[in-house]
Amino acid sequence: MEKKELLFIILNDEAHVDDLLIELDKAGIRGGTILDSQGMAQTLVEHSIGVSYKNLRTMLSGGRPYNKTMFLLLDGDRVELAKDCVRKVVGDIDDENVGIMFTVPVSSVEGLTK
DSSP states (O other): OOOEEEEEEEESOTTHHHHHHHHHHHTTOOOOEEEEEOOHHHHHHHTTOSHHHHTHHHHHTTSOSOEEEEEEEEEGGGHHHHHHHHHHHHSOTTSTTSEEEEEEEEOOOOSOOO
């Protein structure tokens, strides 16, 4: 089995999703999963859990409460191509409140079709 990695992309601005899908398709990257997600701090604020998190309500009120989590199972040599697509759409992902992406090595896959 060729080396595979799972690329996770968490986008804080849902508006980027369609453009990212288009870029990935242009790069020949298809197939993946997109989930609606929410950050832990936002959830704690909404449920008023923890005294220190109650003060975050003011900080997070202007932010986006929900984000999109995408994950793509890729051959190892396609990971950088996919990450370049993300950078092209969102700009510098290291900027505050843009998102995060990371990979996890995959040692076994079943049920994958081409």
